[in-house]
Amino acid sequence: MKNVHRIFAVCFGFGRSLLESNVVEKRFGLLATLNSVDADKLRSIDINSMEAVPLNNRIQSSALAEIRNFNIDVDRDLLKSVSGKASEGELSGTISGADSLSVSTDKSYDELEEFLTHCYHLYKSNHYRDVGFDWINQIQEIKDKSLIESLDQLLLEEFNSANTTRIWTSIPEIIDYYSLESFKLKTDNIYDDLSIEIIKDEYGNDLSLNDIKKKKVTCLNAEETPVRNWSVYRCLYADLNFEGHQYLLNDGKWYEVEQDYVRKVQQYYEDAVLSDIPMLDYAWKDEKEYNIAVCKEYPDRYCLMDRRNVYQGGNPLEFCDIYSRDKQFIHVKKYNGSSVLSHLFFQGYVSAENFFDLVYRQKANRLLGENFKVPETNTISASEYEVIFAIAKDNLEEGERPEIPFFSKVSFRSVSSRLKHYGFKVSIKGINRTYRDNNNNEGGNEE
Template sequence: MAKTHLSLILIKEGVDIEKVLIEGLNSIQLESGYRLYYKLMPTRKPKWIESFFNDNINIGETFHSKSVSAIILFEKDIDGEHRIFAIPFGFGRNLIRSGLIEERFGLLTALSAIDKDKMRSIDMSSLESVLLNSRMQTSTLSGIDNFDVDVNKDLLKSVTGRVEDGELDSTISGRDSLSFSSSATYKTIGREIETYYRKYKSGNYKQYFEWIDKILVIRDKTFIEVLNSLVVSNINSNLLDKMTIAIPDIVDWAKVDHFKFGREDFLEDVDIQLLYDELVNNEGKEVSLEILKSRKIHAYNSEGVKLMSWSVYKCLYVEASYKDKQYFLNEGQWYCIENDFVNEVNSFYEEMPLYSVPLPDYDVPLEDAYNKKLVDSDKEKYFLLDKKLIHISRSSFEVCDVLTSDKKLLHVKNAKGSALLSHLFNQGLVSAECLKDVELRKQINNKLSDACKLDESSNFRAEDYEVVYVIAKPNSTKRPSIPFFSKVSLKNVVSRLFLMGYKCSICGVPFTYVDPQKEEKKQAKKTKNIKNYPWK
């Protein structure tokens, strides 16, 4: 019998079947009490008729098409649980009311059903400075080890593989919905629905894939509204201790002269208290989500040319607790983090060694100036390697910004966002990996003075070197405060450095630089706004 490719959706618990679908749908009564709901869309002309042929084809409605959205619902009592399932056709998924689809039903079912060595492809997001989406496929059925997944930073979004267990015999794919092929009809599909639901409830995925529960992307629009309302409420109440402003992109800070936000034209940086003062205190009105998403933070160069802009919402970093769970807003995306994982990451960061040598404040405008200042403070101890690139094939890397006489590799950054921090951490990792190559060490030594040359023998000892991450922030302590996802990135990098044998440490230095020209502009603007009344 011919098979039909189907998608199975699980509706959230506690929803009445009469409330599952949107209003205004047509329906057809089927046998056995089932009903097919549908919505017909108007006939439409393909866009390419106009864009590519300029409407110069005299074919009437030959290529006009009509899309159909249809869906059928199933109520099932399975092992004492009453659940509702939906099988959509065409664009039928859009007929379900917002927020009612059980997220990850398909993913957890597939992972619990698929043989661990019979996976075909996975879609995942890599949690670095930004969410990087990718799909990996194998030419033959394989285990998860062949997909190069990093369980500490990769979010598994969907999986495809083969299930052959006596009850089921199909290639299945799972994300929110479960996709599979079946020879059943609407009258006989019930048995397969029950089998897949039992796979979902079994929790078998935890045997090999328990790590997928560490970090979850929140996509339920209704719940996102709840979390956003917490953010808005806390801003209006001046409860800002769990919020920061972080520029979401990797920016060339040598080109950024100042920021503009609201009435403030010459900002060195934008922080959460300034946002509150501008939106709440100065304007005298409550913040709304619409304001957070519409108001912009602008970056300008010294000529007054706007370089980049971001919405306030995109720049918000928020840590929030809700019903005993931890949630994080990062670059406009909400995540739920398993409590044990939060504690694990925070503990790792708090226990990470601090660099034992005091470093000067970051009281200069740019990173290269700070590195030079550090080297000039003790030229017998510090050696400048900033911007001395080592070329490998078509790429290049820096050994570090500053190398010390006792083999400390200092990587320095003025931390203005999580993207820049992740970039900093990975720079240290790439450098450390390259240092283990004897030919690269010889190339590096060509750029070093005799006082700081690296060992060119085959007996290179990584344990003799220490990778030091120097992070400059306003009011920073020795252990700088950084966003949670930056801690995740650091933990992943440092774990790999430890495996290679390197020692690692972190060092916070206060960013204290004040640009005299910008300060002069600020004062001039304030003076201009003061009215010269006769009695003053």
């Protein structure tokens, strides 16, 4: 390879496990494979869903198939590896690629250099962009240790600064707020919510990276018994710019996001319709109390459906938190990180999708008030209905769009697009949260 110096490790069996992970070219095998297989001759794929709670999936096809048959959500799925039938001369049969490239070949030792040169040119090719795989560059997990160290240092500087505008707290798992009531850190103080300010009050304003990776956030149930804990590091969400690139920290992992993709996601959220439905300020501790209060304030307009599940196939589904006489499904959530909002958006999607089912609507009518019944016809017109995602957040003005983490915007874009495809109207409602925890008046700094 003229003017190019590359070292290839040709491994057999488990020999690759002896290599240091940070010396391997990231996505070498993935790109080489995508540039050499037919888009309609794929055998299996491994994906990681870019949610606040990532899910790893391997999807296999019983026969060679197109990429669309694997039901990938290009907005949220990170392609980790792919297997398929090679379509070009030097490679044949089934090949697989992630960071490493897995192939079978009859080349002799003397022919290996030419063969590896060809594999390198496949890796450098942009052919994959032209056959429908251009989306794989939208979000990439960072594995470079030196880059992670630089980003962690930038995170630490932002965390210890007086104005932390680019980092938030984000509970790293979807938790049941019906049974999990509060949080505890170092002192005996109990908090109904978590924030950067609370962490600093408890642990101090000058933490080291080791501190935020070792110090814990504990989740308590209604009896104030600890049921789960995470490191402070895992509870931080960051959206940082470093050397002209956009990086996100989510659940303890760093990701690089393509700038054009960032702009598209941000613009989609900024263009989302803002609902003007009347709601109260969020002056209650939990969503149950808030939803009850709203429906009492507007009894002719709203019907309370919070925790009144419709059972479908044995599974409890929440119709919505509040249903309006104007055919609006209102889903309410107190902001507490990406996992909570992703769950909110998915809940709205599942409810709307099941609304087409007559039996589901009949069951819902048993729970709805007399003036709020939905049609029990075989078909319904989705365009007559609206799905409203109401997000409660501190210091929101009336009519203000709530600012949410990037991954939450990704989830909203994906769910909103699907709902609109069905015909539903979709909007966002910001709610000013005025409730304050009386227990967080004193925090202790660790010595």
